[in-house]
């Protein structure tokens with residue numbers, strides 16, 4: 001009885017201390033609203049945005065500081081030395097926390113850990129770890145779900161990118177459901193090749209389950225892409241990449257994915273994956289409402305330049321400019337730049353406004369996955385905010401707030 005009583009007291013104390021912490025989080029931030037440069041103060045309480053007040057001016061300290069919703073990245077393979085796809089049992093719950101905190105520092109407040117083509121056992125195990133890790137209350141709900149990229153992609157060199165051929169396979173619904181269960185039903189996007197045998201059935205079923213179907217790493221002809229979109233495919237994953245270097249000028253997967261207005265696109269805007277002209281054309285065709293800035297960032301992000309051996313045994317080269325090359329196939333091996341860089345880069349190459357760039361790096365992503373509590377600055381929304389400066393098209397994060405709590409501040 002005594003045991004139960006003291007347990008009861010501890011729970012009460014825990015709740016009270018929790019409330020105390022929430023009270024401390026009540027705060028107000030000031031900045032220039034990213035949509036129209038107007039000075040605002042934003043009241044935050046209980047982890048949510050309460051009120052947005054227009055104010056006359058900002059204090060000297062926050063004079064050139066913008067405020068925007070936290071960035072949302074739908075393709076994160078790892079970060080800060082932590083890989084989500086490691087085969088050697090390196091992924092841990094602590095590692096997930098480390099990666100999440102490092103992402104906060106660059107302004108990413110929500111993301112989808114992404115597992116790429118691998119053996120069934122490794123995918124199963126890593127999804128189990130991710131599912132356990134995302135429950136960590138210390139992450140403040142920053143993990144919205146997971147992205148499975150592969151293994152149901154094209155085996156063709158070039159289209160396959162850096163995905164290991166030995167693990168590429170045909171869509172297998174039974175296998176997918178095992179992975180889905182292991183993920184705690186948290187897989188919210190699957191990138192697959194629609195030209196693989198059995199892909200159409202899988203697209204139909206995924207779509208029925210409310211999972212976002214993305215087309216990627218494929219060499220599908222126009223009619224197959226149209227059929228995939230008819231069956232519910234919604235987005236092309238990193239358009240212009242996961243594609244062979246030499247393609248047919250008329251019959252290639254780019255035109256048909258660009259020409260169908262129903263399909264959104266994600267693009268890697270790190271300055272290496274696409275030429276400025278490609279980004280410009282993609283943006284002109286799809287517009288800011290149907291474009292998403294993604295990173296495809298790997299765990300090499302933030303490491304010193306040099307040659308590295310990947311967990312899969314491939315040799316890659318990280319250049320001083322932050323490019324990751326995979327010399328064996330003369331393709332890029334993911335990216336080392338978070339979407340924060342993409343926000344500035346897309347403004348620079350397309351001339352789009354900060355408002356549109358943030359829309360593509362936050363609002364659109366939230367809408368795609370039905371994350372109704374984030375991606376905008378509105379009362380009642382989760383208080384995931386970034387404060388930053390923009391200089392020479394470079395976004396410099398000054399402060400990151402997640403669920404009302406300041407998790408990063410310049411100089412920390």
Ligand SMILES: [Zn+2]
Pocket residue numbers: 149161216217238242
């Ligand atoms: Zn890819």
